[in-house]
Amino acid sequence: MKRMIPVAGVIVVAILVGLGALVLARRQIQQGAASVPPGAPRLQPAEAGQPTIRCNSEVTGEREEIFSTALFMPQWVGTAHDDIAWETGYLDETAKALRSYFRDVSSPTLPRPYLRFGHQPTDGYIDSSGALRTGYHWKEALSGGQWSIDDYMAYVYKVEASPQVVVNFGTADAADAADLVAYSNGTDPDDPMVGLRRQRGHIEPYSVEVWEIGNEQYGHWEAGFYSYPDGSIGSRDPDAYIRRVNEFATKMRARSPSPIKLYAPLTNWELNSYPDAALRSIIANTAGNLDGYTIHYYPLPADGGAPEMWAGMSHLLGEKLKVLKQTIQESTSKPMEIAITEWAGSAFPTHMGRNWLTGLLMVDSYIAQAEQGISIANYFASATPRGVPGGYSFWLDGDPSRPAPTLTAARETARHLGPQLLETFLVGAPTAKSRSYIGEEFDFPVLSALCSEGLEGKNLVLVNRSLSPQVANIEIGFPVDGTIRITTLGATPQAESVGVRCSRYEAAQEFSIELAPFSATLLALGSGRDGIGALACGTGVEISQDLRTPVG
Known part of the structure; x- marks a missing residue:
């Protein structure tokens, strides 16, 4: 998209005119x-x-599949969520609503939207006391008491999504990740992981195409950042990170008879996790084994919650993505994808997913993601157990009967943002200031x-x-x-x-x-x-003149 931003024009303050009732008309x-x-x-x-x-x-x-999302599944991090009725509550309640969402935002010319399985607890993390919490160990989960890869795939089929799996990079090893790939995709009857899957009643492979090698390994909060399970220096050292990413990628790809895409975490969205030279070295020395890199986008302006400060964050995202694309192109001759595998319109916990501030920034972020060719974008998160505070859901307090503004924003934008992007010029828009x-x-x-x-x-x-x-x-x-x-x-x-x-x-x-x-x-x-036409139109709900709250 091309943009020109000259001197601002005079802003005319007026009331929207010509409101008419929605009339569904067939083309004549x-x-x-x-x-x-x-x-x-x-x-x-x-x-x-x-x-x-x-x-x-x-x-x-x-435009690629940017209307994907992620599950908020914290069950394996400890006992805090043991009282949640995962199967009969969270999963059953959200399946119908999430399936409806995926149907609404799908395009027949693109893959089904992805449902990401994995986030911070996957690698393990450093808790508030400084203690290391181990990550998600998929073989242990098969024994019960945790959500297994089989449970996840059953849910993926139920909601009609495409699978996207994060492997444990922080507290497991490359062999374990490769075993998960073989369990999911393998067809060789002599492979023990294929035999295990079939023994559990899943004869056909799941054929998971999209895999992430860890989560936010550039962050000090993530297990693996300071040291790896064998005691060696962790991802804070670019050379150590390069060696481990290549080991994971090589072993994982070797265990899948079907083509897979491998993504690895690269940097935070503001591009300051590693010095520039280190970032370029990571790209140059891992691109040969990968298909792309992941970043996460949780915007936060400098001056807290003022909407005027939040408003510019999506613009800044677009500018950072331009820089990142250029850095990748200068560091490797191989075309590489960029995926934003966690993002929200505003940072947690007070804003994420709960209000129109987040909803509007969500629409704005979709524009930036589409313009910059993001291959996959996973909104975090699609759903959370009922009653869990915070905004990790398309539904307020996890209640599928109470859609949050983010759900409306995503569904309506998807119906008006087609797969082919057309030449767009924006001239004369006024400007404002913000600060990250x-x-x-x-x-x-x-x-x-x-x-x-x-x-x-x-x-x-x-x-x-x-x-x-x-x-x-x-x-x-x-x-x-x-x-x-x-x-x-x-x-x-x-x-x-x-x-x-x-x-x-x-x-x-x-x-x-x-x-x-x-x-x-x-x-x-x-x-x-x-x-x-917008899905919310024609419902018989009167909308207030100033667009502030629905009435009636």
Whole structure:
């Protein structure tokens, strides 16, 4: 995507106009052209001096499977979660809701979204007292009392996802990781791990394609960072990390008869886990055995919870990804993927997943991830046991009947962010300032936008990062007939529900729209778009005029 950010235009503060009830209309073809349904209002004409977004038909890239997610499964870290009814509560309650999510966000031209199994407890970690907590040992889990790889795969099938598994890098060894690959993918009847799987009643291989070699090994909180199980220096030493990653990758790949993708942790999202020279050495000396690298994205501005400071974090993510891509390209000639295998719109524990601040930053982050070609992005997390505090869920307090703003944001964005990215220009957006928690100050445009195309047509996703209303001119560089459907998501930053406004207008090539404060606006461009309308539309729920809270 190409962007130009000149001097800011004058911002016109206005109230959104032309709200109409959502009318589901089928495309009608009369004499070779789409007719305009009766009563569809006209969009406002373009206004001089306002920011302009232009969508052209040229394809500039491909959007990958960024609507994947992860399970929050802390059962193996100790006794704190022993009272949770994992099988009859958490898993049964979430399966139907999560299956619905995966169906909503799936694209027929991409793999099924991935459901990641593994996070900090997988490697083991250093607890608050400084003690080492051992990680997840998959063979022990087969004996019961913990979630096993068989339990996980049964859940993957139930929710209709693609599997994605993290192996224990911090408190296990490469042979153990290779055994897990053989257990999951092997077909050789003479392999003991294949025999074990079949003995347990799973005759056919699981064929897990995506594997991660550990979790956040660049972090001092992770087992393996200071030292490895054999007592040798850990991942804090780049050379030691290189040797161990290559050992894991070589042994794991050798045990899978089907192709697999191997990713290894590289650095935090702000790119300061290792000195630049060390980072380049890790890439140069591991790329030959890997398919890609992972980072995790948990944004945190310097000045706490002010929404104005949070608003620029997705822009900073995009800029960091550009730098990381360039660093990888300069360090190896092999094309390497980047996966963001844990991320949230804001950092834990007070914000993650619970409010519209997180929901809006989620939409904004999807734009950055799509633009920068992220291969897999796993929102953390899709679900957590009912009653567990914090925001590790698409549902408030783990209750599938109470969708969090993040669920609405993900589902609606997925329906308007197609696999083909179209040339997008953003000109004249005002800028604001923010600062990351490591003290990095930066300017960012208060608008972000991305045009795309899916099987059902072309779309525009547009985010207003400002707490003030904005006006934007839209230019469409390809024919648009019939109607333009506009869905707006918005609320106050701390709201735990999100307002949804659905409107349909007569098609136009140039027009202006008024963007509510701190909102996401999703445009389906052209006729025949019944299937692309927002899922929350047409529910009979009246949405308040100011998009702050649903009413009625």
